[in-house]
Amino acid sequence: MTQHGFHDGSDEDDVPEWADRIKANMAGEVRRRRKEMGWSAQELADRCEELGHPIPRNVIANMESGRRANLPLVDVMVLAAALETYPVCLIFPVGYVEKTQELPFQHLVPTWDALRRFTGEEDVPGYDAGLVPDFELHASLVRTALAALEEEEQARFTAKTATSRAEKEEAERRQAKYADQVVSAKYRLRYLRRDLREEGATPPHLPPALGDVDPPEPDADTIQEERL
Known part of the structure; x- marks a missing residue:
């Protein structure tokens, strides 16, 4: 199949249909x-069945040879897991396909660029990333808080075991520095998680060391007293 009517008004003959190209890349x-x-x-096929979603051998053979008309998303996900790779790496084989087509009637672009836009790693003007940036920030704050907690504990131990006043004072200075970083990261996490809840979303799970980030929920007796 061929396609015509590119977005810039030009025409090109003998250009594979977008869907055919994507399927060929993946196959x-x-x-x-x-x-x-x-x-x-x-x-x-056996490995796919082990994963709980059978894909018969003849289906795989037909896909690889281009005889299969379509490939459901669930098949892509299971094939990727069976092949110990990521679904996006099957759709956009970086390094093995130099250029690909992101949408119908668009010119070829580097496969690496297409992959980065597909995953949201590269911003596209006007596109809504949903809550992905918030979850990325959440993960970054969690890493910062945990690292600062570890550094604070190490500095506390050093201060306790210091053999000189200068060593103890330096350790206490470091301990205070990392304690401030912990407080700052926890503060930002608390309000970020509050904003996520207000959006109707469920915030990511917190590790036990950061269990005090969320404010305690009022007990049933307190709620009942407030209603009276």
Whole structure:
């Protein structure tokens, strides 16, 4: 199949249909990855069945040869897991396909660029990233808080075991510095999690060391007294 009417008004003949190109890219990468692992199509089918979503050998063979008309998303996810890779790496085989097409009637772009836009790593003007930036910030704050907690504990131990006044004072200075970082990260986490809840979202799980970030929930007796 060919497509015409590119977004800039130009026409190109003999350009594969966008859907055909994407399927061909994925078929080639599934085949390459399967052979790299030394598996037959049957062995890949067996692994898919072990994962709980059977994909028969003939379906895999038809996909790799281009005879299968479509490929459901659930198949992509299971094939990626079976091949021990990521779904996006099957759709956009970076390094194995130089250029690809992101949408119908668009010109070819580097596969690396297409992958980064697909995952949201590269911002697209006007696109809504949903709550992904908030969750990324949450993960960053958690890492910062945990690292600062560890550094604070190490500085506390050093202060207790210091053999000189200068060593103790330096350790106490470091301890206070990291304690401030912990407080700052926890403060930002608390309000970020509050904002997420106000958006109707469920905040990510917190590790036990940061269990005091969320304010304690009022007990039932307190709530009942406030209503009276």
